Amino acid sequence: MDFLEPLTLPRIPTYRVMSDDGSLEDPNRAEPDVTNEQVLTWYKNMLTVNILDSIMFEAQRQGRLSFYMVSAGEEGITVGSAAALERDDIITCQYRETGVYQQRGFTLKDFMSQLFSNRHDPGKGRNMPVHYSGREKVGAHAVASTLGTQIPHATGVGYALKMHAKENPTDPPRVAACYFGEGAASEGDFHGALNVAATRDCPVIFMCRNNGFAISTPTTEQYRGDGIASRSIGYGIDSLRVDGTDIFAVYEATREARRRALEGGxxxxxxEFMSYRVQHHSTSDDSFAYRTRSEVENWKTRYNPITRLRKWLEKKNLWDEIMEKNTRNEIRRAMLQELTAAEKEKKAPLKSIFTDVYAELTEEAESQRQELRRIMLKYPEEYDTDNYEGGIKGL
Structure with missing residues (x-):
């Protein structure tokens, strides 16, 4: 009678390509199958995300926007994985995937329009900052705050893509890609989604950003098992644990995962991308209430995905201190220009409070719109409508 005892089983290994100093972990293996131009683009995109986080975190502290979430320490996960996906793959995100949007074509204007909820925001200002919407440009569904809901959505997308592929065998094959944190893997949605995806053979890549914390709860208090990868094995799903601070490992793992996801129908x-959330959970959080500054600094300096890739570039003579300084200054200058412009743009028309739920406004919604318009016209001094496109006429 042999019980399986978790503590006696070997831990799942972590896939790496680069060492801390930017050289190959295994000197006998081949160089990553990427061009210098690709890697330089990745690095600049990682810098852009990092600088955006810094500027917008300060902007929130200045009262210029209500909320922000940074992704410091996880830039390699989002940029590297997005680079390995194809343009027509469909993505569902959580709320720390800024790098996915950056890598797949979001512009600084797109970011700022959403953050400041102006008329250029596809969501028309009806969602919190950092909850980007990029179906047309990025192939990603709009971000939602509710934790874990995007995981079963991804399974549904994967199943739909499978059905589409059967009916349209000449179309390019596509996968669903789903991002979530290890905290979201404690939601029931995670377990239901994985089980359905496994039993229905859905082409989905579940990408867990294990950054060490679910807001203030460390992984040591979240689960007793061997991370998140061990859970998927129980559902009969192939799994790989990856060093999330190594962008080459992330890229290669995602590319291979995509190939396997499409294999045999x-x-x-x-x-499971292993990393560390260097910054606070959000602008509403003070992480030093539950972790030490020395712990954060150790990760920030030793396991920084940006620093790691920069060392690789410098070893290849593709980057230097002058290029670093000039690129950072250019990105920052362009970002501040877009920030200023976004703040001056008008908000979406007031009518958008009611639209886009049904093809046509219901009788009840139309009645509510008319009543709101009546009240705003009766007490104009109580409402600042000039900042909305069309003013009161836009309602």
Whole structure:
């Protein structure tokens, strides 16, 4: 009678390509199958995300926007994985995937329009900052605050893609890619989604960003098992644990996961990207209430994905201190210009409070719109409508 005892089983290994100093972990392996131009683009995109986080965090502190979430320490996960996906793959995100949007074509104007909820925001200002919407440009569904809901959505997307592929065999194959944190993996949505994806052989890549904390709860208090990858094995899903601070490992793992997900008609794959949330959970959080500054500094300096890739570039003579300074200054200058412009743009028309739920406004919604318009016209001094496109006429 042999019980399986978790503590006696070997831990799942972590896939790496680069060492801390930017050289190959295994000197006998081949160089990553990427061009210098690709890697330089990745690095600049990681810098852009990092600088955006810094500027917008300060902007929130200045009262210029209500909320912000940074992704410091996880830039390699989002940029590297997005680079390995194809343009037509469909993505569902959580709320720390700024790098996915950056890598797949979001512009600084797109970011700022959403953050400041102006008329250029596809969501028309009806969602919190950092909850980007980029279906047309990025192939990603709009971000939602509710934790874990995007995981079963991804399974549904994967199943739909599988059905589409059967009916349209000449179309390019596509996968669903789903991002979430290890905290979201404690939600029931995670377990239901993985089980359905496994039993229905859905071409989905589940990408867990294990950054060490679910807001203030460390992983040591979240679960007793061997991370998140061990859970997917129980559902019969191929899994790989990856060093999330190593962008080459992230890229190679995602590319291989995509190939496997499409193999034999489709199946799910789970990738657990190991990293560390260097910054606070959000602008509403003070992480030093539950962790030490020395712990954060150690990760920030030793396991920084940006620093790691920069060392690789410098070893290849593709980057230097002057290029670093000039690029950072250019990105920052362009970002501040877009920030200033976004703040001056008008908000979406007031009518958008009611639209886009149904094709046509219901009788009840139309009645509410008329009543709101009547009240705003009766007490104009109580409402600042000039900042909205069309003013009161836009309602």
């Amino acid at each position: 489709g199946r799910p794959i789970l990738l």
